[in-house]
Each structure stands twice: as C-alpha cells, then as structure tokens.
C-alpha cells in the first residue's frame with residue numbers, strides 16, 4: 001500500500017517532468033503584451049511568420065500594459081510589446097528594459113450606444129467628446145486596470161478638465177478590453193476602446209463607433225527587451241532577433257497586411 | 272500471561288461507576304463464561320482486557336507483569352467487516368503480526384475451511400448473514416492463534432443451528448489450548464460450554480464458581496434471581 | 509438563431525468536427541488537471557485520512573483550516589504560486605512560470621485541501637466503526653490509515669471527482685501562472701475566458717459545453733467503475 005502511494009507519486013512527478021520538458025522543447029521566448037493586441041488577432045497572424053522564419057516560438061502572455069511591465073520588472077518575460085509611452089520610458093530609465101523601439105500604432109475609438117445621447121458624434125475633437133460625455137453624465141465604463149488604454153483615457157479626462165472618479169456615471173471595470181466592452185454593451189454605456197479589439201469584438205449589441213480619427217487618439221506600441229543585465233536568464237539573442245524582425249521591413253509588411261474584413265488595424269512605426 | 276489476577280478494577284463513565292471494584296482470578300485453561308444482567312459491565316471488562324479501555328483504578332496482573340502486546344484476540348458483540356472478501360477480512364488480522372502475504376492467504380483459507388466458509392472465500396463480507404458474520408469474526412480471531420480469546424456475546428440473535436455451529440468452533444479453538452473468556456445471556460450455552468462462571472452485577476464480581484456448582488447452588492441472591500430470569504425484569508423498571 | 513441556440517450548435521460542431529485546436533486544449537486541460545488530481549490523491553487523501561484517524565493536539569484547528577481552504581479562491585492560489593515561481597521569487601531559478609508545470613503546481617495546491625477535507629470526513633466516519641476492531645488486532649495508527657484508505661476507496665472516489673471538477677473548472681489560478689499561452693498553456697477554462705472577453709459569447713458557451721461533456725464523461729466512467737466495484741464488495 002505504501003509502496004503503491006510511492007509508485008503513484010513517482011508517476012505524478014514523472015508526468016510533471018514530462019510536461020515541463022515538453023514545454024521547454026525548442027527555443028522560445030515569452031512575450032508579455034496587451035490583451036488588446038492579442039484579442040485583435042494580430043499575433044495569430046504575424047507570429048507564425050516570424051516563427052517560420054526564425055524557428056523561435058513566441059509565447060504570448062496577454063495582460064494590461066501595467067501588468068505586463070510588472071511581469072517584465074520581475075523578469076518573467078523576455079520581451080514586452082506594450083502601449084504607454086510614459087510608462088515604457090520610465091521602465092527603461094529605471095534599468096528594467098533596454099532597446100525600446102517604436103513598432104506600430106493603431107487608434108482608439110469612442111464607442112457608445114448608437115442613439116448617442118451625449119452627442120459625441122458632433123464633437124470637434126477627442127477632448128470635446130470627453131467633455132460632452134461628462135457634461136451629459138451618460139454612463140461610462142472605464143478599464144480601470146492600469147492598462148495603456150486606461151492611461152490614455154485618464155489623459156483625455158485631464159485635458160477636458162474633468163475629474164470622473166467618484167461620479168455616479170463613471171464605472172471602473174477593473175478588467176481587460178473585452179470584458180469592459182461586454183459591460184458597456186450590457187449597460188448601454190460609452191467607453192474608449194482600441195480599434196483592434198473593437199474590430200474583433202462580437203458582442204456589440206447596440207454599440208457603435210461614435211467618434212474616431214483625432215490624431216490624439218493614436219495609440220503607439222513599443223517593444224522592449226527585458227534587461228539581461230538585471231535578469232541573466234532573459235533570452236537575449238532570441239529576444240533581440242524578435243525585436244529586429246518586428247521592426248524590419250518584413251515585420252512591417254506583416255503588420256500592415258493584417259486585416260479584419262478589409263480593415264487595416266495596425267500601422268508600422270516610424271511612418 | 273496466566274494466572275491472570277484482576278484486582279479492584281474501577282472505571283466510571285458519564286457519571287456512573289461502571290466497574291466498581293471488580294476482582295477475579297483466571298487460570299490458564301478452559302472456557303470461562305461471564306454472566307450478568309445488561310449493563311453490568313461485562314463488555315467494558317472485556318475491552319479492558321483487550322487493551323481498549325484504561326481502568327481508573329485497580330490492577331490487572333498478567334502473570335509476567337505488563338499486558339502482552341500479542342496473543343489476545345477479541346470478537347465484538349457487533350463485529351465490523353471491511354468492504355472486502357471474506358478472505359481479505361480474515362487475512363487482515365495477520366498483517367500487524369508481520370506475516371508474509373502468501374502465508375497470510377494460506378492460513379486464511381485454512382481457517383475459513385474450519386469455520387465452514389471456505390466456499391465463500393471470495394464473496395463480499397458485507398453480504399453475510401448474522402450467523403455467518405459471527406463465524407467469520409471467529410475465524411478472524413482464530414487465525415492469529417491467540418493465547419487468550421475474548422468473545423462478547425458471539426451468538427446473540429442467532430438461530431439454534433448457527434448457535435450450534437459457533438459453539439462447535441469455540442470448543443475446537445479451546446482444544447488448541449486457547450484460553451477463552453466469553454459473555455452470553457444464553458444459560459443453556461453457558462452450561463454447555465463453560466468450565467467456570469463469573470457472575471458480574473453492577474460492576475463487581477458477585478460469584479466465581481465451577482459451572483455445575485453455579486447453576487445448582489448459586490451463592491448470591493443476584494445470581495439466583497438472574498438464573499430465574501427475574502433480575503433483568505427488575506432492571507428494566 | 510439566438511445566443512444559446514448558437515452556442516449549442518457551435519458546441520456540437522466543435523465536438524463533431526473534432527476541431528484540432530479544441531482537441532489540443534482539451535488534452536492539455538486533462539493532462540494538467542489529471543496530474544494535479546494524481547498529486548491530490550497521493551498527498552491529499554493520506555493527509556485527510558491521517559487527520560481522520562489521528563488524535564493529537566491541534567487536530568481540530570487543522571480540520572477547520574482544511575475545511576476553510578476548500579473555499580480558497582483560485583485567484584489567490586494563482587497569485588501566491590505566481591509570486592513563488594516568478595524569476596524574482598524564491599523558486600524563480602527553475603523557470604517554471606508560464607508552463608504547464610506551473611499550472612499543475614497551482615491546481616495541486618487547490619485540490620489537495622479539498623480532497624483532504626473530504627477524505628478526512630469519510631475516513632473519520634469509517635474509523636468510528638473500525639477503531640476498536642483494528643486496535644484490538646494490533647493495528648497502529650499508520651497501518652489503520654492504510655487499511656481505511658483502502659476500505660473507503662469507493663467513497664473516496666467522490667473526493668477524487670470533486671478534485672477533478674475543481675481543477676478542470678477553475679480559471680483564476682491557471683490564467684495567472686500559465687498565462688493562457690496559445691499552444692502551450694491554454695486550457696479549456698482560459699480559452700473560455702478569452703472568448704468571453706472577445707465578446708464571442710456563443711463560442712465561450714460552446715467551449716463550456718465541451719468542458720461539461722468532458723467532465724460528465726469522466727464522471728460517468730468513474731460512476732460505472734464504482735458501481736461495478738460496489739456490486740462486488742458492497
């Protein structure tokens with residue numbers, strides 16, 4: 001009987017070892033990125049091209065930008081692909097990352113109920129649109145998760161001179177882009193979304209794009225190698241290879257080629 | 272282990288003095304039957320001999336001194352069987368003795384043969400009738416070849432045929448030199464099996480006598496009433 | 509077709525078409541949760557049995573702790589395991605984060621208390637029945653645990669199934685320590701969470717139905733085995 005337990009334990013440990021080694025077979029890097037990029041389907045389109053080219057598998061962990069930067073700080077990823085320029089620069093300045101490069105941009109869109117009670121459709125610019133929403137006090141769902149989108153939203157409120165926190169119409173989801181859109185759809189509320197997630201989002205119900213196109217809504221993505229000097233296990237060569245590729249003409253072509261229903265979602269940077 | 276000298280055993284539970292100065296001397300041979308009304312403390316006494324209960328006071332002298340770790344087996348009033356075959360239940364008793372598996376099985380098979388259950392060795396023990404279950408419990412005790420066997424009402428609620436079967440097995444175990452201590456409320460059985468009778472009432476030994484003497488001329492009033500079947504009635508009200 | 513109808517037809521298509529990607533995540537879910545339950549069986553059941561049989565100071569407190577741990581949110585376990593396995597954590601040097609092994613570790617921590625708590629109750633009840641017999645036969649504490657574990661095997665199957673159910677259905681822990689990486693750590697539940705956040709609710713429900721089908725299948729097999737065994741040694 002004791003023998004049986006030991007045998008089972010041995011079996012379990014062997015199984016675990018097999019799983020662990022299977023996961024480590026072949027070269028791979030961990031890319032911490034944002035839910036918006038992952039959910040837009042971009043990675044599914046461009047990563048196979050890179051993997052075929054380089055033989056390096058890219059494992060994408062999709063988080064908010066803030067979380068992704070945390071994961072990088074702890075050394076749990078090799079490369080980051082995020083969108084919050086200020087936070088990215090701080091990450092590099094603090095010595096957590098090296099070799100930050102611009103990769104691409106997409107844009108944010110203001111979505112809300114098609115009836116548009118706040119009249120956002122007629123706004124002069126993005127700041128005006130946010131002002132109208134606050135003025136009318138229509139329901140707003142914020143990501144509230146320290147993501148790049150969340151950071152961008154807070155910048156717009158500030159520019160519009162609005163302090164939304166604590167207002168009855170302002171709800172913080174504390175969730176990714178998709179769940180936030182699910183909430184907005186369910187409540188008939190406004191929210192700020194990235195075009196990629198919006199384009200692949202299927203539970204729109206009554207939601208529609210009400211405002212877009214202001215250059216201030218542009219949403220630039222940067223790629224950063226986690227500092228190998230700080231975290232020696234970081235796969236420097238493979239990570240650099242990925243960074244080189246995604247910023248190379250081949251990478252730019254792949255990014256430009258990704259479309260959902262004829263709509264291009266991401267534009268390579270620098271233009 | 273023998274002679275076994277029990278002196279002034281005391282044990283209280285739930286505010287009642289269950290054993291109240293129980294003393295008895297037991298020699299190394301034969302079958303002793305413990306008689307006494309319900310609640311007299313017979314089962315408690317057997318449990319103490321088995322090492323399952325600790326006395327509050329008094330002493331049990333096992334001849335050489337401390338209670339031997341081996342050589343005592345007990346069959347409970349309501350024997351419990353594992354969810355296993357008859358064979359598995361019987362060989363179980365040999366496991367603490369460190370008997371190798373092959374020998375365990377052989378001995379289990381042999382002892383099942385002797386209690387007349389060999390044909391059902393592979394059946395589930397949980398599916399046995401009351402009488403069969405008691406025989407199995409006897410087999411489980413017997414297989415360890417105990418020096419002292421404690422039987423707590425092994426034939427309670429059995430039909431006459433089953434009672435007879437059990438008695439035959441008990442006699443056979445005795446002929447192998449096992450000292451047997453047994454409780455019963457079946458006075459006929461006591462006369463058939465016992466060499467001597469210990470009569471217990473209210474946690475003390477009222478009388479210890481050879482079986483013929485006990486039934487012919489009980490010395491204590493309590494024993495007399497019990498034999499006449501009156502004591503249990505008085506106890507009930 | 510409405511959302512639910514769509515979900516059912518999607519689920520059927522996923523099952524009937526034996527979608528390769530679905531098969532992959534079903535397989536990974538089974539591997540990860542299966543291993544976690546195997547660890548749970550080997551560690552949790554004896555642990556619970558020891559608590560059911562043993563009498564030592566602090567036992568009651570342990571029982572309460574164990575019962576309480578049954579309700580431990582999987583996210584909490586996930587965060588704790590994440591912090592432990594993180595490169596900056598105490599076990600960082602093994603590089604297990606974002607691997608199936610990390611998910612097995614997290615789920616093991618989730619199911620061990622659950623399985624131990626159920627085993628404790630089952631074995632304690634049995635011990636009440638057998639204590640005198642086993643003690644009289646000379647079984648020590650550890651040997652009694654072994655005998656009872658074997659004797660209660662049919663009832664303990666419930667503990668195993670409960671563990672499997674919890675492991676297969678939890679999403680908080682595997683999401684955090686596995687990272688929901690496609691082709692690597694994406695399980696049924698993290699895939700469901702992903703499809704939900706993409707707003708593809710019918711596909712999410714369809715995957716949920718596939719998960720339900722898998723769990724039902726496993727339970728069915730277990731039930732049949734149990735029936736068969738019980739008929740033998742009721």
Ligand SMILES: Nc1ncnc2c1ncn2[C@@H]1O[C@H](COP(=O)(O)OP(=O)(O)OP(=O)(O)O)[C@@H](O)[C@H]1O
Nearest residue numbers: 284285287289307308309310311312313314315316
């Ligand atoms: N573990 C226990 N805790 C409390 N009381 C107990 C315990 N065991 C026995 N008793 C009490 O001790 C008394 C004697 O019980 P015991 O089982 O020894 O009687 P008995 O002589 O075997 O009776 P019967 O002929 O009915 O079997 C009873 O009143 C019983 O309730």
Ligand SMILES: [Mg+2]
Nearest residue numbers: 313314348423
């Ligand atoms: Mg009794």
